[in-house]
Amino acid sequence: MTLRLLQHRAPSGVRSVIAALGDAAHIVPGYASIRALALDAIARRISLSAAVEAAGTGDAIDIAAAFAAGELLAPIDHDDDAHVQLTGTGLTHLGSAEGRDKMHREAAAVEKQTDSMRMFLEGLEGGKPAPGAVGQQPEWFYKGDGSQLVGPGEPLDMPAFAKDGGEEPEIAGIYIIGDDGQPYRLGLALANEFSDHVTERHNYLWLAHSKLRQAALGPELLVGTPPEHIEGASRILRDGATIWERPFLSGEGNMSHSFANLEHHHFKYDLFRRPGDVHVHFFGTATLSFSDGIATQEGDVFEIAAAPFTLPVRNPLQRAEPVEVVVQAL
Secondary structure (H helix, E strand, O other): OOOEEEEEEOOOOOEEEEEEEOOEEEEEOOOOOHHHHHHHHHHHOOOHHHHHHHHOOOOEOOHHHHHHOOOEEOOOOOOOHHHEEEEEEEOOEOOHHHHHHHHHHHHHOOOOOOHHHHHHHHHHHHOOOOOOOOOOOOEEEEEEEHHHEEOOOOOEEEOOOOOOOEOOEEEEEEEEEOOOOOEEEEEEEEEEOOEOHHHHHHOHHHHHHHHOOOEEEEEEEEOOOOOOOEEEEEEEEEOOEEEEEEEEEEOHHHEOOOHHHHHHHHHOOHHHOOOOOEEEEEOOOOOOOHHHOOOOOOOOEEEEEEEOOOOOEEEEEEEOOOOOOOOOOO
């Protein structure tokens, strides 16, 4: 069984960390956040699992009931949102180029290989380098800081100016930078990377704009060696009925890049190794409802589930109110 960590906030407002193995879960005494637990483990030079074991076993808790009651938080956060970086990589999964290439080919209306397909094929060839070697650089994008991170059950807001709000079922790596300036992977979370695919389709150079959106994490942090194969389902519910559903695959066995290669090309930049910062890095997807012609609406609910996670990412879609921005000269 794989250790899963969760963050809990009781109705009283008191926060705690939950450790779950299989169907059993208990409070980890002495910690109010997974970030605090991770920093303590780094300082003591032990693993997260060892830190949980050393803390002892607190009260048992029913995580399914806590999830239903809205008491579970995103599995990582920071007191200062500016110290959380949301980033990601695309065209990383086997088959992931099909939808993107079709979208960009239709937009370009030319009979030649798109930049998306070229990047995918380069990753297919060099995305899993031998140990010690540097592999092909992936597509990379920025989503925002911690203010863009949405927790379990919370609405995903598409801006008033957005053309679309579409799901992207993914696995996200969760990291913290130690005082030594080195990145530490805490684990993996199930995620909805959430993007504006209509904006991206207009011109692939607008990819950067399309990615400046919120993102949602499921409540569980999967600790330890990442699974080679992750299989799940992504669905959209409208008025309680499923209007679209497709399976999705992730894990290195289903990817054209290794986690290590994606991590290298993110953390090679000095600005991403600032001590104390938290990073949420989305590893990409191959399944989109947009590719099947689905146009989402306000009130739709995105639901993404995959083993070995036991709880889904489930978030309703809503549109934010317009905000008038006027730049004033001083």
